[in-house]
Amino acid sequence: MPNLVIELGEKFGRLMNYGDGVYGGQFVGGMYAEAFFEKDMDKIVRAGLACVPKGSQYHECISDVIKWHSENPNDWQKTWHLIEAKYQDNPDYRKASCDKGDFNIDAKINGAYIVMGLLYGEGDIDKTIIISTRCGQDSDCNPSNAGGVLCTMIGFKNLPDKFKSALNPNGKFSHSPYTFPKMIEVSAQLARDAVIRQGGRVEKDAEGKEVFVIAAKTPKPSKLQQCWEPGPIAGSKFTDAEMKKIKYISAxxxxxxxxxxxxxxxxxxxxxxxxxxxxxxxxxxxxxxxxxxxxxxxxxxxxxxxxxxxxxxxxxxxxxxxxxxxxxxxxxxxxxxxxxxxxxxxxxxxxxxxxxxxxxxxxxxxxxxxxxxxxxxxxxxxxxxxxxxxx
Known part of the structure; x- marks a missing residue:
């Protein structure tokens, strides 16, 4: 259901992001959506990419990583240096970064590091997480996203015991009322609602188990918006002429x-x-x-x-x-x-x-x-x- 992912990105991603910042969430969500049905990680990454508008630097960045991986399938560090040269050191790809120095939490480069773990991890959870972590920058989120997409592809019942044996069914997640079982229950209900909203249905098989019948749809990415050209401020009470009179602290x-x-x-x-x-x-x-x-x-x-x-x-x-x-x-x-x-x-x-x-x-x-x-x-x-x- 890639279009639901895109819709949710427009609704929740825009609370604090625009441009590449929105596309990052839509990209990861698109990979999750595909990971339930696909075992080829390259296809999963490309499915996420299909949720991102062409012409954006985010689309360009993920496309580059896919290309560089195909050229250097056994050398993730060489690909890392290529990413570093273009998306860390080249100011043309740092136009909207909150920091122009070594610190870089821009959506593009961190999306690249998620893909690095997924493609070079070769389906191994430890290897996937380690590579995404070693890439650096926002290295709590990146390995979490890479590991999450991979584990979705593998399926909970197929996960090695070391990745689930310590789950406490009674412990609540910080700042929330949810235990792990309750979170699964709520997530399942949201999934049922989403399937129906997207034109599918929920049925029962001969054994009484739920079956989700999902309508296959082609992704329709959001309208292209460059980070450095955000457009007019939504709901601004100032006219363009008044905005020009506002002086900022830079001078x-x-x-x-x-x-x-x-x-x-x-x-x-x-x-x-x-x-x-x-x-x-x-x-x-x-x-x-x-x-x-x-x-x-x-x-x-x-x-x-x-x-x-x-x-x-x-x-x-x-x-x-x-x-x-x-x-x-x-x-x-x-x-x-x-x-x-x-x-x-x-x-x-x-x-x-x-x-x-x-x-x-x-x-x-x-x-x-x-x-x-x-x-x-x-x-x-x-x-x-x-x-x-x-x-």
Whole structure:
């Protein structure tokens, strides 16, 4: 019932995904649907692929893995390197990735790793799971999906005992009221409903056992939607003209709190922006590095008066479970300060520091204040004070 899979992807997948993110669920669902009736894993993978619109990078990715497997049937690591080169290192295939570095939970590459386990696992459950796990990235979901599709093909009663002997019939799944037997019961009822909805029927054989008569249908994939071209926002209350007036945190002045300064680069993690209060301070600006290598930048043009001592005074903080590096530098020029902002340097979570700018007296300088990442864990920068003092 591939079209039911596609329908469910449109209903539930779109709660938090679009484009390739939806197609990933439809692809895996399509494989599950086929695995009940097919013993050839290549055909199962192709059945899942038939649920994905051609022209999408997801379809291209799975097609590549099928092709590379046929060219390198005994060397999964060679195929892994081919996947890495195209779908990890090539920016044309990372347009919608939430992270542009080594971390990659994009749907395409993780779908590829599911298929790696299924094709190179050769019907062996352990081998299938191990290969999908060793491929990396989202390596809890990928081996689970690969193992699930394979075990569906094998059938529960045919599974080796080590894969089912520890099932506790009385234990409930976390955050749910379901035991394993209850889950099977509910799933079976949903399957009966699905068969009927898709034009089939449920009958009884001569022994009184249920038989599902399923209407065979050709998959009709969803309309093609590229991840980097999501289209208009559904239900938006803003007109196109109004949307163009909205300025994002990647480049905007910081208002009355930090006059003369503006953010010229900022990531989206940890909800950056102005806070009424944080860590006992009021009017705190939160920034976050763009990626693992690129810091968030604040920029200001500062006129340094003659015959006065001028100092840049800063009070900056860190997340209780994170740290970062503060860099002050002339734009396209000399670095003036580099210091860690961590529990070791920041008393009560806040570091007070200053930079003497007196040597630039009589000049107008362009300063950059950088929230530089150090370990990519709670790397937000918290800015309580950015002030130029001349005396």
């Amino acid at each position: 905007f002045p910081i208002g009355k709190s930090f006059p003369g300064w503006r953010i010229t680069a900022c990531g989206k993690k940890m909800n950056p922006g102005l806070r009424d209060a944080f860590g006992g301070k009021k009017n705190v600006l939160v920034t976050h590095p763009v990626d693992r290598e690129t810091g968030s930048k604040l920029f200001g043009r500062i006129s340094i008066p003659k015959n006065k001592k001028t100092t840049l005074k800063l009070v900056v903080g860190h997340h209780p479970k994170g740290d970062w590096e503060l860099i002050v530098k002339l734009r396209h020029g000399k670095e003036l300060l580099r210091t860690p902002v961590s529990k070791d340097t920041a008393k009560d979570g806040w570091l007070e520091t200053e930079v003497d700018l007196s040597k630039y007296a009589g000049k107008r300088v362009r300063l950059e204040l950088i929230n530089q990442p150090t370990g990519w864990h709670n790397e937000a920068g918290y800015w309580s004070k950015i002030k130029i003092v001349s005396e």
